[in-house]
Amino acid sequence: WMTSILPEKGREVRFDIKYNKKYIASYIDLKGYETRPNSVIEHTVQSLLGAKEIELINEYQDNLNIKKLDLIVNFGNLYFIVKPMWYVLDYLYKFTNNFGYSIILLTVLIRLVFFPLNQYSMKSMGRMKKISPQLENLKARFKDDKTQLQKEMLKLYRENGINPAASCLPIIIMIPFFFGIYKLLLIDSAMRHAPFMWIWQDLSAKDPSSLFNLFGLLPFSVPGFLEIGILPVLMGATMHLQMRLSPQPGGGGDMAKMQKQIFMFMPLVLTVILAPFAAGLVLYWCATNVLTIVQQAIINRTIKVKDY
Structure with a gap:
């Protein structure tokens, strides 16, 4: 199973995960955004949650252009x-x-x-x-x-x-x-x-x-x-x-x-x-x-x- 967060490319981000009674994750954009009056800024963070279905992960890797996303599946040292x-x-x-x-x-x-x-x-x-x-x-x-x-x-x-x-x-x-x-x-x-x-x-x-x-x-x-x-x-x-x-x-x-x-x-x-x-x-x-x-x-x- 996997829980993943995919920030926009080129952004500097930080993830904080707290292990207490519940898993709490915080996503912080280190660069921030500059806004002007009457302006609209859109910020998209994608997330992949679910079973590590290799065929589906391969599709995400191609469609989202994420290199080596398939390594989220632990193929081990014998990957090849x-x-x-x-x-x-x-x-x-x-x-x-x-x-x-x-x-x-x-x-x-x-x-x-x-x-x-x-x-x-x-x-x-x-x-x-x-x-x-x-x-x-x-x-x-x-x-x-x-x-x-x-x-x-x-x-x-x-x-x-x-x-x-x-x-x-x-x-x-x-x-x-x-x-x-x-x-x-x-x-x-x-x-x-x-x-x-x-x-x-x-x-x-x-x-x-x-x-x-x-x-x-x-x-x-x-x-x-x-x-x-x-x-x-x-x-x-x-x-x-x-x-x-x-x-x-x-x-x-x-x-x-x-x-x-x-x-x-x-x-x-x-x-x-x-x-x-x-x-x-x-x-x-x-x-x-x-x-x-x-x-x-x-x-x-x-x-x-x-x-x-």
């Missing part, structure tokens, strides 16, 4: 990514007339744009998962000879065309876009009271169902902190499946055991953390996880590695 994505999301919303479908389609489009990078990263992860038993075998054979172990591991990677760091670079490139769409869904007022389907009639509110009364099948309500809805549960389940398709930490040391425990509990922790978030945001994470699972599962089925 978030603003173009808003145009795409707005077009999809007008096309589908359903904000939930628009979020899913936008997620699909982003995955398509980064398909080559995703494919490259996931193939590397798929190969790493396929050779995990061979890596474990090498670690057992050369547990007392770290130098030879490194040589044998590099040989295994080379024979199977694996670069252990190959899966990291695409992810680093895509992170700003993941945060960008997350930021976009936080600030876009179009999601307010936007229905999706079934029980999700306001994507800006948290999922209205709860796991602890079997999503409404049991005739009692639960406390707010226990309201973990269908979408958060789906998000956690798909994240767990996604992690199972990825290569797991190997070895038998304490560090490896701790990493495995983190992998095990991360979906559960994120499910609880994201439960109070807007349903539209959780829907985006679910859609991203499902697309990742499908792509990774197909790659894992087609990858072949050499026996060692």
Whole structure:
């Protein structure tokens, strides 16, 4: 929401805002106006009040010739990514007339744009998962000879065309876009009271169902902190499946055991953390996880590695 006052261009003005029982704002023109007998002076101060509707703010920016008025919407440091994505999301919303479908389609489009990078990263992860038993075998054979172990591991990677760091670079490139769409869904007022389907009639509110009364099948309500809805549960389940398709930490040391425990509990922790978030945001994470699972599962089925 915004409350803005737009004085005449070229005027020196001052605004005083008092925070007491009520918000009191004073507008003072520092230059003043010179009047003559029987003269009339007109002084216009425009004001914009209401929701931060990006399309409407863009119109004001053009019609009133106010530079950078769109910055009243907090696009953040990723402005150059978030603003173009808003145009795409707005077009999809007008096309589908359903904000939930628009979020899913936008997620699909982003995955398509980064398909080559995703494919490259996931193939590397798929190969790493396929050779995990061979890596474990090498670690057992050369547990007392770290130098030879490194040589044998590099040989295994080379024979199977694996670069252990190959899966990291695409992810680093895509992170700003993941945060960008997350930021976009936080600030876009179009999601307010936007229905999706079934029980999700306001994507800006948290999922209205709860796991602890079997999503409404049991005739009692639960406390707010226990309201973990269908979408958060789906998000956690798909994240767990996604992690199972990825290569797991190997070895038998304490560090490896701790990493495995983190992998095990991360979906559960994120499910609880994201439960109070807007349903539209959780829907985006679910859609991203499902697309990742499908792509990774197909790659894992087609990858072949050499026996060692």
